[in-house]
Amino acid sequence: MQNKQHFRPTKAIIDLQAIRKNICQLKEHLQPNVQIIAVVKANAYGHGDVEVARVAIESGATMLAVATPEEALHLRKHFPNIEILILGYSPVSFATYAADENITLTVYSKAWVEQLNTQTLSKPLKLHIKVDTGMGRIGVTSIEDFLDLHKTISSSSNLIVDGVFTHFATADEEVEDYFNKQAQTFKQYISLIPKPRLVHAANTATMLIKDSNLQFDAVRFGISLYGLAPSTYVKNKLPFPLHRAFSLETELIEVKQIQVGQSVGYGATYTATKPSYIGTLPIGYADGLIRQHSGQDVLIDGIRVPIIGRICMDQCMILLPTAYNIGEKVTLIGKQKNEEITMDEWALKVNTINYEIPCIITSRVPRIYHTK
Ligand SMILES: *Cc1c(COP(=O)(O)O)cnc(C)c1O
Numbered sequence: 001m002q003n004k005q006h007f008r009p010t011k012a013i014i015d016l017q018a019i020r021k022n023i024c025q026l027k028e029h030l031q032p033n034v035q036i037i038a039v040v041k042a043n044a045y046g047h048g049d050v051e052v053a054r055v056a057i058e059s060g061a062t063m064l065a066v067a068t069p070e071e072a073l074h075l076r077k078h079f080p081n082i083e084i085l086i087l088g089y090s091p092v093s094f095a096t097y098a099a100d101e102n103i104t105l106t107v108y109s110k111a112w113v114e115q116l117n118t119q120t121l122s123k124p125l126k127l128h129i130k131v132d133t134g135m136g137r138i139g140v141t142s143i144e145d146f147l148d149l150h151k152t153i154s155s156s157s158n159l160i161v162d163g164v165f166t167h168f169a170t171a172d173e174e175v176e177d178y179f180n181k182q183a184q185t186f187k188q189y190i191s192l193i194p195k196p197r198l199v200h201a202a203n204t205a206t207m208l209i210k211d212s213n214l215q216f217d218a219v220r221f222g223i224s225l226y227g228l229a230p231s232t233y234v235k236n237k238l239p240f241p242l243h244r245a246f247s248l249e250t251e252l253i254e255v256k257q258i259q260v261g262q263s264v265g266y267g268a269t270y271t272a273t274k275p276s277y278i279g280t281l282p283i284g285y286a287d288g289l290i291r292q293h294s295g296q297d298v299l300i301d302g303i304r305v306p307i308i309g310r311i312c313m314d315q316c317m318i319l320l321p322t323a324y325n326i327g328e329k330v331t332l333i334g335k336q337k338n339e340e341i342t343m344d345e346w347a348l349k350v351n352t353i354n355y356e357i358p359c360i361i362t363s364r365v366p367r368i369y370h371t372k
Contacts, residue, residue: 006366009251009327010283012358013334014047016055017372018227018243023059025240026207026221034215036060037085037200039222040075041067046358047226047246048367050078056225057082065220069094072103085128085163087220089138092116099125104162106130108139110149118158127153128163128198133185134178135169143192150193163198164190165220172205172231183214205230209237228343228354235344246343246358247334248365251327252300254280255320264317265309277320279305281330284314288361289332292350300330302337333357 023036030036038056040049053064053075063083066072069091072084085104092115098105104126107113118125129149132139140146153159166186170178183201190199200218202210207219208230227244229235256278264270264278281298283289291311297304298318308319318330333341343354 008282010365011249012361012365012367013247013370014367015245015370018245019052019055019225020059021243022225022227023056027060029239031212031215035062035218037063037065037218037220038225039065039220041071042359045226046361049075051369076101095125096120099123104128110152113152118156121158124158124160126160126162128165131166131186131189133166133182135167146189161196163196165200168206171203172234174233205234208239209234223355248332250281250283250330252279252324252330253282255323267310270309277323279318279320281316284312284316286313287365296349298330298332299336299339299341300328302339304339
């Protein structure tokens, strides 16, 4: 990506130094010998999987976690030796590839294991058993199934129970009843089997604000790797400051003055009530600036100005206080002078969570890496 030539000025700037700092601070808050699993699924939450993974590994992460077989294979090409865990579903047909490529799979069904012809595996296949303690998605939900699955895997010559894990549904909230129940359930499950190499349960929120005993052997560090807090509640309780890694920038490509009564954009939904300068930006909903962002501020020359009218597929218009020059830098997410527009602000505007924002900035927006 980095060396590819970009002509359109719209780009996401990824500050790898920020990611490095986030991991270093995290390390100081871990119990001794707790490993860091860097969660780099979905192209590292839209930040770029290979680049983020490289920084994470350099900073001490000992495993990468992804969601799909495709994501795992992509990372394996770039990192031949690091452990890679697929947190989500893998079809049985992927097992031979996983064994070949030393990719660890999540398993939660005895039927899945029984469908697997372990004779065809070139090498032992490492598995992590997923326990559903209250999330209600993948995972075993009874002790009987858990023990049965554990026994089935342990007695297969080519399969290894490398880990057991669970995932919390409410780790980022203040009320702890549900969370504590999940934690208790998980502890009960793992007490029933010989300890596998890696027991893990903590996502970012658990690691940052819950009992450090729940760090077990490893933490799965996702959203805060990128400098974002998992929720407002966690944001207000952060044990260390996070450094935001993602900025979204473009440039003014057109500036014009419109008169009273003239309108802007599809549907002519914005009409000038006084003579106004209108700027055009080369970014639209095909880049992930969805139409609900209309009205959102952007930064130019360190001041906030709003997106007006409907956002088009590839462009949008902003209201300017004065006739800025073509080529003037515009920041959609990030800092200019003393102003900042955060992912959190974007998320609030379109009624979602910050996780979703970088994920939906599409691949048309090049990711440019700053290593400083
Ligand atoms: C995505 C994911 C994580 C990371 O969660 P964050 O809140 O981003 O830290 C951890 N565990 C599982 C199972 C996940 O799917």
